[in-house]
Amino acid sequence: MTMHMKIDKKKLIIKIFIVIAVFIGVSLAISNDYSLYSHDIGKITDVSEKFAYEHTNQNVSGRTYTEKFYTQTMTAVLKNGDHKGQKVTLKNTYGKSQVYDTKYFKGESIFIDNIKASSGGLYGSPAGVKRDWVIASVTALLLALFLVIGGKEGALTILSLGLNMVAFYFVLKEYTRGHNILYMTIPMVILFTWLLLFFMYGRHEKTYLSFVSTLITIMAAALIATVAMRFSGRIDFDFMDYLNQPYDQDDATLIFLSELIIGCLGAVMDVVVTIVSTVAEITKTADPDALTWKNVLNSCRAVGDDVLGTMISLMLFTNIAADIPAFILYMRNGVAIMTILRYNVFFELARFLSGSIGCVLSIPIASAVALLYYRRKKVIA
Numbered sequence: 001m002t003m004h005m006k007i008d009k010k011k012l013i014i015k016i017f018i019v020i021a022v023f024i025g026v027s028l029a030i031s032n033d034y035s036l037y038s039h040d041i042g043k044i045t046d047v048s049e050k051f052a053y054e055h056t057n058q059n060v061s062g063r064t065y066t067e068k069f070y071t072q073t074m075t076a077v078l079k080n081g082d083h084k085g086q087k088v089t090l091k092n093t094y095g096k097s098q099v100y101d102t103k104y105f106k107g108e109s110i111f112i113d114n115i116k117a118s119s120g121g122l123y124g125s126p127a128g129v130k131r132d133w134v135i136a137s138v139t140a141l142l143l144a145l146f147l148v149i150g151g152k153e154g155a156l157t158i159l160s161l162g163l164n165m166v167a168f169y170f171v172l173k174e175y176t177r178g179h180n181i182l183y184m185t186i187p188m189v190i191l192f193t194w195l196l197l198f199f200m201y202g203r204h205e206k207t208y209l210s211f212v213s214t215l216i217t218i219m220a221a222a223l224i225a226t227v228a229m230r231f232s233g234r235i236d237f238d239f240m241d242y243l244n245q246p247y248d249q250d251d252a253t254l255i256f257l258s259e260l261i262i263g264c265l266g267a268v269m270d271v272v273v274t275i276v277s278t279v280a281e282i283t284k285t286a287d288p289d290a291l292t293w294k295n296v297l298n299s300c301r302a303v304g305d306d307v308l309g310t311m312i313s314l315m316l317f318t319n320i321a322a323d324i325p326a327f328i329l330y331m332r333n334g335v336a337i338m339t340i341l342r343y344n345v346f347f348e349l350a351r352f353l354s355g356s357i358g359c360v361l362s363i364p365i366a367s368a369v370a371l372l373y374y375r376r377k378k379v380i381a
Helices: 002-031 132-150 152-176 181-201 205-231 249-285 293-332 337-344 346-376
Strands: 041-058 064-078 087-095 109-118 121-129
Touching: 002 132, 041 087, 064 109, 087 109, 132 152, 152 181, 181 205, 181 249, 205 249, 205 346, 249 293, 249 346, 293 337, 293 346, 337 346
Parallel strands: 087 121
Antiparallel strands: 041 064, 041 109, 064 087, 109 121
16 A cells, blocks of 8 residues: 555656646747747847836826826847847837836847847837747646646547647638638537547447537527527627628628637536536446436436536636726726626627526536436436
């Protein structure tokens, strides 16, 4: 018993070391990939700052506010390009709120525009922080944790994510060529669902039950969303992010409906798998005399009640969290809360409501599918 515990500790230490090594290695590699960029990049070696001026303004509600602005004089060493290794002087002005501009710090790698030579040396303009190493490091950390902790299942999950991303890219490319995005989203969702479930459980009855339950739930939620959009009047898509302008109303509707379907897929699948796994475990461990459909249904309902609150909160946080800065900015400028909800976060609220409806529907649908299956097998009376 003691030897087994020692072996487990050694394996755990090795796994932690591998994860840390991958994270550090990728961070260092991407932090120094300057040669891969055609845009000039420099690393800030010195920063001096001084107060510049104050600006007073009024928002739409008549409230007066004052913001202080500061000027930075920076020295950076160029890491690529024709002037690699040389120092360049940069100037930057930013407001205290940093809503429309950026404050730079010593040690950051930044993109530089308009490099010009003069008698005093090189001068340029800062054009943003180089942040690729953050994204790459976090991604590498995630993949390493999948592999080290999940093992084979983690590798299959990574494979599933990769295939899903390829399918998603294909759909987007075909949409740009004029194909109907909703008609492509439906088979893509079916593929997403099957790949993820198959890589999780393999050829198992839980795979088939979860697959059928997920598709039925998604169809029901999509039908409700379609009916609601049909009878809600014309939707103003002017405030929907990244929509080509001018837009076609029918095309925008199909895009938005596709967003709703994909957006609620993950949460619905999570709840469905939980309910199906609950029924499967009950059929294996419970007293055969207690395996009546009423008892199993009550158990599914109890599990669903426990899961539902957290899943709906998850849907709220994932859809609304990205708009918190916009909320603050709009309210700071005197925009009414109802105006914000009506125009600026309407689509996030719609995604949240659609996903929540899907989560609620998934409990009775998954319970019904699992109960019908096990009753036909005469496992449940």
